[in-house]
Each structure stands twice: as C-alpha cells, then as structure tokens.
Amino acid sequence: MKTAITLQEFILEEQWNSEFFPSELYDILQSLHQATKKIQFTLRRPQQSFEQATDWRSREKEMDLYANRQLLMALGNTASVAGYASEEMEDFHTFDSKTPLTGEYIVVADPLDGSSNLSCNGSSGTIFGIYKRISSGHIVSELDFMQPGKQLVAAGYVLFGPATVLVYSTGNGVHVFTYDHELGVYCLEQSHVKIPNPGMYYCINESHDFTFPPAIRHFLKFAKIHDPEDLRPMQHRYSGALVADFHRILMHGGIFMYPPTAKHERGKLRLVYECNPLAFLASQADGKASDGFSEILNKKVHHLHERCPFYIGSARNIEVLENLFRNKNRIS
Ligand code: AFP
Numbered sequence: 058m059k060t061a062i063t064l065q066e067f068i069l070e071e072q073w074n075s076e077f078f079p080s081e082l083y084d085i086l087q088s089l090h091q092a093t094k095k096i097q098f099t100l101r102r103p104q105q106s107f108e109q110a111t112d113w114r115s116r117e118k119e120m121d122l123y124a125n126r127q128l129l130m131a132l133g134n135t136a137s138v139a140g141y142a143s144e145e146m147e148d149f150h151t152f153d154s155k156t157p158l159t160g161e162y163i164v165v166a167d168p169l170d171g172s173s174n175l176s177c178n179g180s181s182g183t184i185f186g187i188y189k190r191i192s193s194g195h196i197v198s199e200l201d202f203m204q205p206g207k208q209l210v211a212a213g214y215v216l217f218g219p220a221t222v223l224v225y226s227t228g229n230g231v232h233v234f235t236y237d238h239e240l241g242v243y244c245l246e247q248s249h250v251k252i253p254n255p256g257m258y259y260c261i262n263e264s265h266d267f268t269f270p271p272a273i274r275h276f277l278k279f280a281k282i283h284d285p286e287d288l289r290p291m292q293h294r295y296s297g298a299l300v301a302d303f304h305r306i307l308m309h310g311g312i313f314m315y316p317p318t319a320k321h322e323r324g325k326l327r328l329v330y331e332c333n334p335l336a337f338l339a340s341q342a343d344g345k346a347s348d349g350f351s352e353i354l355n356k357k358v359h360h361l362h363e364r365c366p367f368y369i370g371s372a373r374n375i376e377v378l379e380n381l382f383r384n385k386n387r388i389s
Contacts, residue, residue, distance in 0.1 A: 061244035064090065064223065064234050075229060081137035081162060082211055082227055085187055088138075089164075090223065090243070092131035093183050093215040096124045096169070097236070100181070100217050113176035120175060121145055124168035124183060137162050139190050140197030142361055144168065144330045149361065151197045162210070163190050163201045167330040170214075171298020180218040182300030186334035187211040202361055206333030206354035213338065214300050222246070222304065226341040231307070252344035255373040256310020257288040260295050260302040268319040272349065272381035276314075279377065299326060303335050303369065307342060312370035312378065316349075324348075324366035328358055332367045345375035349382040 068086055072078040100120065125145035132138045133152050139160030142149035144167045152160065164187055171181040186209050192198035213225030221236035223243050231250045234243035259280050266274060280291040291311060296302050302313045315326050326332055336346030336353035346353040346369040356365065368378055 061237070061240075063240075064243035064245070067232065067234070067245050067248070071227065071229060078227060078229075079210075082187065084135050084137055085132070085162060085164065086211070086213075086225060088131040088135040089128070089183075089185055089213075089215075092127040093221075093223070094236075095127050096120075096183060097215070097217055097221050099123060100175070117172045117175050121169050121172050125166075128164075128166055128168055128183070128185075132164055136160060138164055140164075140201060141166070142202040142329070144327055144362070149197065149199060149202050151195075153195060158195050158197075161190050163188050163197055165202055165329050165334070167327065170300045170331065171296070174296070174298050180216060180296055180298050180301035182214050182216040182298060182304075184214045184300055184331055184334050185212065186329075186337065199361065202329060203358040205356060205358060206328075206336050209333060209337045209354075212334035214303075214334070216300050216304050218301060218304075224304070224307070224338065226338050228341065231338050231342045233307075250307060250342050252307055252339065252342045252371050253310030254343065254371040255288050256306060256312065256371040257291055258294050258305055258309055258311030259291045259314070259374075260293070260306065260311070261314040261316075262295060262297075263293070265316075265318040265320070269316050270349070270382075272378065273314060273316045275381050276378050279381075299331055299335070303338075306344070306370045307338070310371040310374075312368060312374040314378070315367045317366050321364065323364045325364060326367045328353070328356060328363045328365045329361055332365060332369075335369055339369050343372060344370055345372045347375055347379055349379065 068083050125143050132141050137160045139158050140151050140163040142165050166185040169181055170184050174181050188204050190201050192201050211227040216222045223234045232248045233246040235246050237244050306313055317324050332353050339346045348366045
C-alpha cells in the first residue's frame with residue numbers, strides 16, 4: 058500500500074520549495090482546514106440534532122450561519138488574519154481584539170455554497186480567497202476586500218460531497234486532497250491539476266433560457282452539434298451548487314455558465330466570494346473565467362456583495378463563448 062501525502066506535509070513542502078510562500082499562508086490554510094472539518098462533521102448529523110431546524114429551510118439557514126461562525130472563529134484565532142468578509146454578513150469584520158492588529162492578510166468566503174441542496178442530501182461547499190491587506194492601522198478597510206481577483210494570493214474550496222475534497226492554490230498550480238475519515242486528515246489526490254481542453258460538460262440552469270442573452274442561446278445550440286473531435290455534443294450536468302459543478306469542470310473539463318436572467322439581471326453569483334476565488338483556481342489550472350467580455354480576475358469590484366455574469370471552464374470553451382458575445386453570435 059502506498060503512503061499518502063497529507064495536506065500538512067504537502068503545504069510544508071510547498072513552502073520549503075518556494076521562496077514566495079509566506080509562512081502565514083500555512084497558518085491560514087490550517088485554520089480554514091480546521092473550520093471546514095467542523096462544518097463537514099455537522100453536515101453529517103441528523104436533522105433532529107439542529108436546535109431550531111424544524112424543516113429543511115431553517116436547517117439550511119442554520120447551517121449557513123453555523124459555517125460562517127466556524128470560519129469567523131478559526132480566522133479570529135489566526136494571528137496573520139486582520140479581517141474577514143463573507144456572503145453571510147452584511148459588513149466585513151475586523152479582528153480588532155488582536156492588539157495591535159498585526160495580521161497582513163484578509164479572507165473572503167462563501168461559507169456554505171449550495172446550502173439549498175441540503176434538503177436532498179446534495180453537495181455543498183465552502184469557497185475562500187486570501188488577499189494581502191492594503192490598509193494599515195487598527196481597522197481593516199472595505200477596500201481590502203474589494204481588490205480585483207488578480208490580487209488574490211491564494212484561493213480554494215472544500216466540497217462536501219460523497220467524499221470531502223479540499224482544493225487550493227497559492228499561485229503554484231492547483232492541488233486536490235480527499236479527507237480520509239479513518240486517519241482524520243486530508244490526503245493528496247492530484248497535484249498541478251489542469252482543466253482538460255476542450256471539455257465535454259456544460260453546466261447551466263437552462264430553465265431560464267428564454268431570458269438568456271443571445272450569445273448564450275447560440276452557445277447552447279453549438280454545444281449540441283455533433284463534432285466528436287471537439288467533444289460535441291457536450292453533456293449537460295447541473296447540481297445547484299457552483300462548487301460541485303466547478304469541481305466537475307476542473308476534473309473533466311467543459312464550461313459552467315450563470316448568465317444574466319430576468320430574475321438576476323446582473324447574474325446571480327457573487328464576484329468577491331464565489332467568482333474571483335474560482336477564477337483564480339481556473340487560471341492556475343490553464344482554464345479561463347469571464348463575464349462574457351472581460352476576464353473575471355481583472356474586474357473592478359464596486360461593492361462587497363456585487364453579482365456578475367459568470368462563465369468558467371476549459372480555455373477553448375470559454376473562448377468560443379467570448380467570440381459569440383464579441384462577434385455578434387458568430388462562431389469563429
Ligand atoms: P444557495 O447557496 O442558496 O443554495 O445558492 C447556490 C448558488 O449560489 C450556486 O452555488 C449555484 O450555482 C446557484 O446558486 C444555483 O442557482 P439556481 O438555482 O438559480 O440555478
């Protein structure tokens with residue numbers, strides 16, 4: 058039997074081999090790891106063990122808030138983190154009980170993406186991004202959290218599926234780990250993952266298609282045309298959890314799309330908490346992420362909870378879609 062490389066060992070080795078790997082990142086990844094371990098254990102408990110959860114909707118909300126609290130507590134105990142912002146909180150949080158505020162990093166997160174899947178034992182996950190703080194002084198600034206995605210120093214997610222999987226990048230490739238419940242540790246599954254290009258999967262909630270921009274409707278027709286060399290017709294998959302759909306794309310290639318719709322005119326997904334961290338991972342895995350016209354990682358952030366159209370996946374699939382947006386719906 059082969060000896061597994063644990064997450065801890067892998068991060069330490071990454072740190073030793075790179076002069077650009079700040080030791081603080083190790084601590085932050087460790088605290089995110091601890092927090093998500095607790096979230097994972099709680100997700101596995103029966104509904105009856107939830108305090109206020111009389112139905113699945115209230116369990117969903119309770120779990121969203123619980124996941125947020127775990128991250129808040131774990132990061133609050135990490136010296137190098139000065140602040141935290143999440144999809145679950147109106148405002149960002151400064152860890153100002155740390156005197157002086159020495160932390161050089163801030164963390165953004167979607168604590169429990171896809172929580173509505175809990176009602177049917179579907180997948181969910183925690184998405185996170187880590188930035189270097191740009192403010193100074195005792196209070197972090199909103200601007201710390203509004204840096205463009207290209208300023209991320211690390212990002213990742215933990216996917217709570219049949220197995221719990223942790224994926225991260227510190228700018229040196231994307232690495233995938235699976236939680237071993239017997240050993241109680243994450244073990245390396247794959248390092249330096251690359252998104253297959255092109256890919257055969259497309260993920261989109263097609264129920265909104267009558268309100269999609271024409272470029273998306275053209276892409277959906279294009280995806281179904283027979284061309285085996287280009288892996289078409291593409292296969293449709295959609296889980297209702299971005300983190301699970303992105304993991305499929307990371308492993309097998311293809312494209313995830315959440316365009317503007319009548320209900321969400323600017324798109325549904327959050328630029329800071331969901332789009333930027335996953336765009337960072339895609340770029341590290343030779344994939345791409347776009348809003349149809351420009352790279353997600355270059356987008357200016359106007360406010361913390363901003364939403365945007367989001368297309369992410371294999372480079373070739375994203376380029377086809379961008380051409381449809383730019384060339385007025387012609388495939389080139
Ligand atoms: P929840 O966290 O409220 O379940 O929302 C999940 C999500 O933000 C993202 O993970 C999914 O891709 C997307 O919403 C699904 O939205 P639709 O139900 O509109 O397809």
